[in-house]
Amino acid sequence: MAQLTDDCFAFSGPLMPIGEMERLIAERILPVRETERVGLRDARTRVTAADVIAPVDLPPFDNSAVDGYAVRHADLKSNDETPMKIAGRLTAGKPTGLVLNAGEAVRIFTGAPMPVGADTVFMQEDVKVEGDRVMLPSGLKSGANRRLAGEDLRAGDIAIGAGTVLGAQHIALAAALGLTDLHVVRRIRVAIFSTGDEVVEPGARRGGAAIYDANRYLLSELLGRLGAAVTDLGILADRPDELMHALQGAAKDHDLIITSGGVSTGEADYVRDALERIGRLVFWRVAIKPGRPVAMGVVRANAGKGAAAFIGLPGNPVAAFVTFVRVVRPLLRRLAGAQPQELIALPVPTAFAYRKRKGRREYVRVALRRRPDGEIEAVKHPQDGAGIITSLTETDGLLEFSEEVTEIEPGARIGFLSYAQLVG
Numbered sequence: 001m002a003q004l005t006d007d008c009f010a011f012s013g014p015l016m017p018i019g020e021m022e023r024l025i026a027e028r029i030l031p032v033r034e035t036e037r038v039g040l041r042d043a044r045t046r047v048t049a050a051d052v053i054a055p056v057d058l059p060p061f062d063n064s065a066v067d068g069y070a071v072r073h074a075d076l077k078s079n080d081e082t083p084m085k086i087a088g089r090l091t092a093g094k095p096t097g098l099v100l101n102a103g104e105a106v107r108i109f110t111g112a113p114m115p116v117g118a119d120t121v122f123m124q125e126d127v128k129v130e131g132d133r134v135m136l137p138s139g140l141k142s143g144a145n146r147r148l149a150g151e152d153l154r155a156g157d158i159a160i161g162a163g164t165v166l167g168a169q170h171i172a173l174a175a176a177l178g179l180t181d182l183h184v185v186r187r188i189r190v191a192i193f194s195t196g197d198e199v200v201e202p203g204a205r206r207g208g209a210a211i212y213d214a215n216r217y218l219l220s221e222l223l224g225r226l227g228a229a230v231t232d233l234g235i236l237a238d239r240p241d242e243l244m245h246a247l248q249g250a251a252k253d254h255d256l257i258i259t260s261g262g263v264s265t266g267e268a269d270y271v272r273d274a275l276e277r278i279g280r281l282v283f284w285r286v287a288i289k290p291g292r293p294v295a296m297g298v299v300r301a302n303a304g305k306g307a308a309a310f311i312g313l314p315g316n317p318v319a320a321f322v323t324f325v326r327v328v329r330p331l332l333r334r335l336a337g338a339q340p341q342e343l344i345a346l347p348v349p350t351a352f353a354y355r356k357r358k359g360r361r362e363y364v365r366v367a368l369r370r371r372p373d374g375e376i377e378a379v380k381h382p383q384d385g386a387g388i389i390t391s392l393t394e395t396d397g398l399l400e401f402s403e404e405v406t407e408i409e410p411g412a413r414i415g416f417l418s419y420a421q422l423v424g
Contacts, residue, residue: 015287017403018326018361021296025330029309031337032255034186040175043166045227046184047336052160054177057150062114063092065145069105069127069134070118073142082136086129090115105134114146121145153177163339165227188335191250191308192219193233195243195261195271196315201235214317214389215260222324225423226332228256243274251279251301251308255335258328261315271312275299279310287360287403290316290386291323296331309335316386322363322398325422343422345400345415352380355407363398365391366416378416397422 035049064070070090076082087104090096092111100106100117108114108121120142128135153159159177160170166182174182194213202212213235223230231254236246250257259271275281275297284295295312311328313320333341348368356362366378378399381391397418401408408414 015285015292015360016283017287021283021286021327022330025334026340029331029334031335032185032188035183036186037181037183039181040171040179043171043174043182043184044168045225046166046182046187047227047333047338048160048162048164048166049183049185049337051158051162052174052179052182054153054155054157054159055179056155056177058152058176059147059149061149063147064090064108064110064112064114064121065147066121066123067109068124068145069122069136070100070108070115070146071105071120071122071136072100072102072117073120073140075103076120076136076140077138079138081138083130083133084136086132086134088115105136119143119146161339163337165333165336165338165341185337187227187229188256188332189231189254190223190228190256190258190332191231191233191254192216192223192258192260193246193250194235194315195238195259196235197238199235199261215313215315215320218317218321219258219260219313219324222321222328222423223258223332226329227336228332238270240270240274240277243270244278247274247299247310248278248302251299252305254308256309256311256332257299258311258313260313260320271295275310275312279307284312286323286327288323288326289356289360289362290314291319291326292360294323294327296327314386317389318365318391319386321392326361326363329422343417345417347413348399348416349375349377349411349413350380350399350408351377351410353407353409354380354401356401356405358406359403361403362401363417364401365395366397366399367395368397368416378414392419395419 038046071084084103084105087106088098089107090112091109096113096115098115100115106115120140121144122136122140123145126137159173164170194216198210199213200206200210206212216232220230220232233246233250236243247257272281272284272295279297279299281295281297285292286294291314293314297310298307299310300307313323365381368376369379371377381395383391397416400415400417
């Protein structure tokens, strides 16, 4: 179960600023405590439960970084070529106790252990070979093209810190250290469902006033990319008792419940009412566009058998996407015990003018294009609607307009967040 303090979000303002929401999530949501060990092939997207300590030096021995010739730098002439006798040949994977004597060079290949006494390697394309001798040019610094034992990590160093979201690079590092499994936080268990009498399953018969449900597929994919274990509870009709029962059932064995639709101010938006009857609604409006009607709270299971965090997302798919990456993502990472990860928006010039209200964070869908002068600029999608799914498929990311901004002119540099950064 998710670890939630009683006053996990307490906020009395009419619209919660994003910065305040993120601060409260970091302070009041406690990570799950259960951990497990998983093999390296199953570790991607998981969160380390403890520091991973290097059991060996990396690399474990001095070795050559290139194909070439290993020498003692002290034997080289400072202002002229140095002829040396080729005294042997070393390849990767072959142990050696070869000792390099004065005036000798050894033919060596990338990854091969350095011979005893050698400290420098010439690249093969920089030398001339004449029979059993090699001519070495002057000017190469001592230690060139040599990889020292432990220069990457020393045995006992922290290789991967606790709270790291494991990617391919971390798994490669663990493998290079000889590890076969890692200690990680168990997967966060998330239940999702859509609401609304107008929503039907893709492939089902659709009445004239119905729409196919895209949001559960969107949420399932996004949650999977973040390493969550997802339970899809399907589509629930606009019936308060059924909604309440479904929420309470999901709260028994999930850490987080996510719904889409039913949290605005409409008379048929029942999710918020159901939540207030069986849990606690902490806030239901965030100063964000698109996606203002996003709710957050706590759901209590029946008979005191646990509780789960709750997030109610807007029904429009674009609003659901934006609020997921800016609200759900940090909450999910916090539940998993991941170290905070700041989203760094990189400034790009805009190809359009824009006006907005002060006091809310706005996210505009844009495509990147290269101008004739080589500069990259952001082009706004022609349709702004929160229900236009092609505005996500035909763009590259979001421009983030801060709360203070009210108007920009073409050429203004605005922070850009790529979809790869937001969903990866």
